[in-house]
Amino acid sequence: MLLTAGQSSIHNSGYIGGATGVREGGTNATLENAGIIHATGGMAAYLYATGSNRLIVDAGAQFTGGIVKAKASTGGNTIELTSGASAGTISNLGYQYLGFGTITIDADAAWTVAGSILNFSTVTVEGFNNHDRLDLQNLTFSAGDTVSFDDGTNLLTIKDGGGATLETITLDDSADGHTFKLVADTGNGTYVEESDFTPCYLKGTRIRTPRGDRAVEDLRIGDPIVTMGGAALPLKWIGRRSYRDWLAVGNEDAQPILFKAGSLADRVPARDLYVSPEHAMFVDGMLIPALHLVNGVSIVKMRDVEEIDYFHLEFDRHVVIFAENAAAESFVDDDSRMLFHNAEEYRRLYSNEPSRRAEFCAPRVEDGPALEALRRRLTARAARLRPDRKAAQPPARGYVDRATRTLVEGWASGERPVRLAILVNGAVVGETLADRRRADLKASGIGDCGFRFVLPRPLSPELAHRIEVRRESDWLPLHGGPVMLRPAPGGSAAITARKC
Numbered sequence: 001m002l003l004t005a006g007q008s009s010i011h012n013s014g015y016i017g018g019a020t021g022v023r024e025g026g027t028n029a030t031l032e033n034a035g036i037i038h039a040t041g042g043m044a045a046y047l048y049a050t051g052s053n054r055l056i057v058d059a060g061a062q063f064t065g066g067i068v069k070a071k072a073s074t075g076g077n078t079i080e081l082t083s084g085a086s087a088g089t090i091s092n093l094g095y096q097y098l099g100f101g102t103i104t105i106d107a108d109a110a111w112t113v114a115g116s117i118l119n120f121s122t123v124t125v126e127g128f129n130n131h132d133r134l135d136l137q138n139l140t141f142s143a144g145d146t147v148s149f150d151d152g153t154n155l156l157t158i159k160d161g162g163g164a165t166l167e168t169i170t171l172d173d174s175a176d177g178h179t180f181k182l183v184a185d186t187g188n189g190t191y192v193e194e195s196d197f198t199p200c201y202l203k204g205t206r207i208r209t210p211r212g213d214r215a216v217e218d219l220r221i222g223d224p225i226v227t228m229g230g231a232a233l234p235l236k237w238i239g240r241r242s243y244r245d246w247l248a249v250g251n252e253d254a255q256p257i258l259f260k261a262g263s264l265a266d267r268v269p270a271r272d273l274y275v276s277p278e279h280a281m282f283v284d285g286m287l288i289p290a291l292h293l294v295n296g297v298s299i300v301k302m303r304d305v306e307e308i309d310y311f312h313l314e315f316d317r318h319v320v321i322f323a324e325n326a327a328a329e330s331f332v333d334d335d336s337r338m339l340f341h342n343a344e345e346y347r348r349l350y351s352n353e354p355s356r357r358a359e360f361c362a363p364r365v366e367d368g369p370a371l372e373a374l375r376r377r378l379t380a381r382a383a384r385l386r387p388d389r390k391a392a393q394p395p396a397r398g399y400v401d402r403a404t405r406t407l408v409e410g411w412a413s414g415e416r417p418v419r420l421a422i423l424v425n426g427a428v429v430g431e432t433l434a435d436r437r438r439a440d441l442k443a444s445g446i447g448d449c450g451f452r453f454v455l456p457r458p459l460s461p462e463l464a465h466r467i468e469v470r471r472e473s474d475w476l477p478l479h480g481g482p483v484m485l486r487p488a489p490g491g492s493a494a495i496t497a498r499k500c
Helices: 343-349 369-382 439-443
Strands: 009-012 015-024 030-033 036-047 054-057 062-070 078-081 088-093 102-105 111-115 124-126 133-136 146-150 155-159 165-171 180-184 190-194 206-209 212-215 224-226 232-234 237-244 257-259 273-275 280-283 286-289 299-301 307-314 320-323 326-329 396-403 407-412 418-424 427-434 450-454 465-471 483-487 495-499
Touching: 009 015, 015 062, 030 036, 078 088, 102 111, 146 180, 206 224, 224 320, 237 343, 286 369, 396 465, 396 483, 407 418, 407 465, 418 450, 427 450
Parallel strands: 009 030, 015 036, 030 054, 036 062, 054 078, 078 102, 088 111, 102 124, 111 133, 124 165
Antiparallel strands: 133 190, 146 155, 155 165, 180 190, 206 212, 206 320, 224 232, 237 307, 257 273, 257 299, 280 286, 280 326, 320 326, 396 407, 407 450, 418 427, 418 465, 465 483, 483 495
């Protein structure tokens, strides 16, 4: 397919073939591939527009038979990896994909980006989060290697056991305050992944002590805390971390989970309890991360908290303590201590302490029949809570699978067919019907209720955009939204997408 100078945007969801799969010119060209682009002449796609070129790749998309190349430009060329129902992989960075200076991973997307360490040093990676990983295929994994991130320079630095720098990779500001780890990949290389998010209590949470409940922020090292079984143990350390403004709002990993009073059992918790998403509650003999208990009514994922202050409580061993009368875990160090702003305090206090393996005091459960039975019980309990308590309005049945600058797609069920409104920054930009045939929905018994809406014109990469989908019959939003597409700091064309 050859595009003339006046054409600068193309979307492929099927098959394109030829000597060169796609040649695209014009100004600020955008190519989105959700299907297969195959070349017989050695170049699957060539983006040669003036200005900048943007390649949008959906999970499962394929470029076969040749390289994908963008012409050098003053505006910079970007690969955007979109969110979807499955994880994606982009391989041979620097070999098959040439001329791109920025890789942007959309919010809630899960991607493995593979290439050599040399080629990663020439790009900036944006939107990297705990769903994603970089595969440094020619860096042989060694347990002695380390990785660290500098918030000031935005450099991810990998060093060997002797302290020598092996490579640096540039990330964007969304990685500020996060820590990373190295893991052996499936070959001889090394994955770079974000460390697991650390479980914490929100400021104001009351913790049970032998002298009554005390706010978590008022506790001090050495204070006795009541543990499961009645024994009181002294606090070994208190970790602290905070998020403000854009680092808080829309940050799915930071926004707290709210357990409404009585959501777990009678007077459990005794008051509304806020914990971090990975903080495990102790229920039915299991440690269950809070995010796996959300039901949208009595246990709710917060969205727009602008000031978040978390505290973690550490003892000589992993224990269960009581927060607002609810049993929940203490902190256990699984190589995530550097997430806390006062991590240096721990090193100073316990400089001679030998490292030890993280051990949990009870089984940690994130799926399976026991969890599903508990979720059903808590959902039934939610319906019996006092009617005067405010409950979050659950979104309409449906989901926004993906939202980019060019299209929005997902599914919605209810009346047949479901009429949907597409909103950008609060304004309706179009309407669509959820009546598309999708094999995955048919197999699940939901029916033919997919939707795909192509925006009237591509959204500007220089501006922030809030995309949401609402059911016209009752104006309820679908799950999975709204989606916030944010411009990079400084107003450049690079974009980081986050759920809002």
